[in-house]
Amino acid sequence: MSAIANNNFSQEELASFKESFDTFDKNGDGAINASELKSLLRIVGEKFHAKHISETMQEFDTNKDDHIDFEEFLALANKIVKNRAPITP
């Protein structure tokens, strides 16, 4: 819970992010891998180009397991929300 508590998200926002996370986690392993991150970044916009995927992965994959888990995803979501509208379709 600590990482979640560090974000100023409401329960509604968290539920919405979890929904997005599950949508992007296409193989359902509970984490976003590089190819899943690619489709995520394509949807959130032109600010995140394909060439930035490895950089984004490095920046937000804080435990270096080559996957973005939900806690790491919240940090990414936090950055996206600050830049533009929420990542709902």
Ligand SMILES: [Ca+2]
């Ligand atoms: Ca996955």
Ligand SMILES: [Ca+2]
């Ligand atoms: Ca990770």
